[in-house]
Every structure is written in C-alpha cells, then in structure tokens.
Amino acid sequence: MGIQVTDLHMLRDQLVVRRQKLETAVARTETANLLQLLEQVDRALERVDHGSYGVCEVCKTSVEAERLFADPLTEICLDCLKPSEQRALEQDLNLAARIQAGLLPKRGFSAAGWNVAYHYEPAGQVSGDYFDYIKVDDERLGVAIADVSGKGIPASLIMAICRSVLRSQAIGNPSPADVLQKVNRQLYPDIKEDMFISMAYLVLDHARSAVTLARAGHDAPLLYRAKSKTVEQLKTPGMVVGIDSGDVFDRLTTDVAVELEAGDCILLYTDGITEALDNEGNEFGLERTTAAFRSSAKEGAQAMVNRLIDDLRNFVGSTPQNDDITLITIRKT
Ligand SMILES: [Zn+2]
Numbered sequence: 001m002g003i004q005v006t007d008l009h010m011l012r013d014q015l016v017v018r019r020q021k022l023e024t025a026v027a028r029t030e031t032a033n034l035l036q037l038l039e040q041v042d043r044a045l046e047r048v049d050h051g052s053y054g055v056c057e058v059c060k061t062s063v064e065a066e067r068l069f070a071d072p073l074t075e076i077c078l079d080c081l082k083p084s085e086q087r088a089l090e091q092d093l094n095l096a097a098r099i100q101a102g103l104l105p106k107r108g109f110s111a112a113g114w115n116v117a118y119h120y121e122p123a124g125q126v127s128g129d130y131f132d133y134i135k136v137d138d139e140r141l142g143v144a145i146a147d148v149s150g151k152g153i154p155a156s157l158i159m160a161i162c163r164s165v166l167r168s169q170a171i172g173n174p175s176p177a178d179v180l181q182k183v184n185r186q187l188y189p190d191i192k193e194d195m196f197i198s199m200a201y202l203v204l205d206h207a208r209s210a211v212t213l214a215r216a217g218h219d220a221p222l223l224y225r226a227k228s229k230t231v232e233q234l235k236t237p238g239m240v241v242g243i244d245s246g247d248v249f250d251r252l253t254t255d256v257a258v259e260l261e262a263g264d265c266i267l268l269y270t271d272g273i274t275e276a277l278d279n280e281g282n283e284f285g286l287e288r289t290t291a292a293f294r295s296s297a298k299e300g301a302q303a304m305v306n307r308l309i310d311d312l313r314n315f316v317g318s319t320p321q322n323d324d325i326t327l328i329t330i331r332k333t
Contacts, residue, residue, distance in 0.1 A: 117301035128155025176214035226263030
C-alpha cells in the first residue's frame with residue numbers, strides 16, 4: 001500500500017529539516033558524501049512537488065510505506081532492489097530478531113509455590129508479542145503478556161518500548177491496574193493512531209497464595225480450579241493501551257484479586273492460538289484451548305504448554321502460521 005497525504009506532508013517536513021541540516025554541515029566541511037546526500041534530499045523534495053514521491057524509480061509501482069517512514073530517501077521498491085541490497089536488508093532483519101530474542105525470558109520459572117512455563121513462536125522473524133516475568137519485590141512476581149497490533153519491525157519496536165516502560169513501572173508496585181495505567185499514560189504519546197497494545201498483567205503474591213490481575217483489552221486469562229476441575233475466564237474490565245490518553249483508561253482498568261489453592265492453574269495466551277486456522281479456514285478457538293488446558297492442568301505448567309501446542313499443531317496441520325503465538329501457564333504448587 002502507498003503512503004497517505006498526511007504522511008506525505010510529514011515526510012516532506014522531515015526532508016526540509018534534513019536539507020537545512022545538511023546545508024549547514026556542507027557549509028562547514030564540504031565533503032563528497034554530504035554533497036551526495038544533499039542531492040538525494042533535493043531529488044526527494046522534487047518528487048514530492050511533482051507528485052511522484054513514493055513511486056519506485058524502476059517499476060513505477062508504490063514503494064512500501066513502512067520503508068519510506070524508516071528512510072524518506074528510499075527510491076526503489078523491495079522487488080527492484082539488487083540482490084546485494086536485499087541481502088543487507090535480510091541481515092538487518094536477522095539482527096533485529098536476535099536483539100528481540102534477547103528481550104524475552106529464557107526459561108520458565110519455578111519457585112516460591114509457583115510453577116511457570118511458556119511457549120513463544122513468532123510468525124515471522126520478529127514479533128509483536130511480548131511476555132515477561134518481573135520481580136516486583138521479595139514477596140511478588142509480575143507476569144505480563146501483550147500483543148502489539150500489526151506485525152514485523154514496526155510491531156517489534158513498540159514491543160521493545162512497551163517492555164522498558166512496563167519494567168520501570170512494575171518494580172515495587174503491587175497493583176497491576178496502577179502499573180497498566182502508568183504504562184498507558186507513558187506510551188500513549190508515542191503510539192501512532194492506528195496502533196495499540198493489548199495486555200494482561202498479573203502479580204503473584206507468594207505469601208498470600210493469591211494473584212491480582214488487570215487487563216488492558218487482552219484475551220481473558222483462563223483459571224482452572226483443581227477442586228471442581230472447572231475452567232473460568234478472568235474477565236476483568238479494561239481497554240487496550242495506546243488509544244486513550246488516560247482518563248477513560250484509568251476509569252475502566254481495575255484490579256481483581258483471586259485466591260488460589262494448590263493445583264489451581266492460570267493460562268495466559270495471545271490470539272495467535274485461538275485464531276489459528278486449519279486448512280478449511282476454521283479457528284482453533286477458545287473451546288479447544290480450554291479443553292486442552294483443562295485436560296492437562298494436573299500435570300504441571302510444562303505439560304499444559306506441551307498439550308496446547310500438540311493439539312494446536314494437530315489442528316492446523318500444514319496450514320502456515322500467520323500470527324505470533326505466545327502462551328504462559330502458571331500452576332500453584
Ligand atoms: Zn520497483
């Protein structure tokens with residue numbers, strides 16, 4: 001898809017500013033590199049004025065909008081790049097994937113009466129899914145799961161910002177709702193109109209055998225009760241992060257505390273699971289998710305993960321994965 005008129009104005013402004021900076025730099029030290037850049041900016045501004053900005057110089061189709069945002073001087077669409085240029089892009093993407101992998105927990109968690117496991121599987125090289133364990137204080141562990149709208153590099157950038165903000169707010173704060181409210185206020189100005197983040201954040205209280213949960217528009221976590229062998233949805237109120245500056249978000253988002261007994265389990269997941277499709281276009285759905293969760297709950301956190309992923313794989317068969325998949329299982333021991 002090509003770029004919008006409002007984006008075009010924004011990119012033009014950026015180009016004008018860049019031109020001024022370059023002119024100043026050229027005036028100081030006239031180097032071939034700077035002069036070449038200045039020429040590129042002038043060419044881009046010319047294309048804006050002639051209405052041909054964002055059109056591939058080679059094949060005359062639209063240049064990918066996200067590449068123009070990353071570099072307003074882009075003149076050629078992806079398909080028309082030289083093999084060496086395509087390889088360079090590929091290397092950037094590999095590096096981004098490695099950096100992102102470093103931002104996620106490396107293993108499950110087993111301590112202080114809790115057994116936690118996870119499965120994380122991006123659909124592409126980088127992902128908009130995010131999950132984390134955060135030590136709130138000596139008595140509490142925070143567990144977060146989030147899904148950034150969209151995919152690829154833009155979603156992974158927002159994911160990285162979200163992680164930093166959540167981590168800085170979560171430490172020392174036992175109220176998930178308060179943490180999410182602060183995260184939303186801090187992220188709102190940085191998120192573009194068409195993006196948002198759904199999140200569920202819960203705090204495990206070691207001493208009280210309880211969990212406190214708040215939800216920002218994320219799929220409701222599932223709670224398995226060992227005594228009754230039943231599963232319920234933890235539907236706490238709330239809205240997604242990034243679309244309200246704070247007043248409405250704060251009013252809606254509240255903490256819900258749940259007491260847990262030994263053997264009780266919680267499942268957090270992103271919609272990459274429930275919305276996974278088989279080759280006839282049917283969704284895996286909440287019912288199959290719930291059934292897999294219930295039938296494996298007594299076997300522990302890792303067994304629940306394995307069962308869910310097995311059932312999902314059997315269901316989708318050879319249909320390619322089209323969304324990031326993250327799930328976290330928590331068992332009170
Ligand atoms: Zn082209």
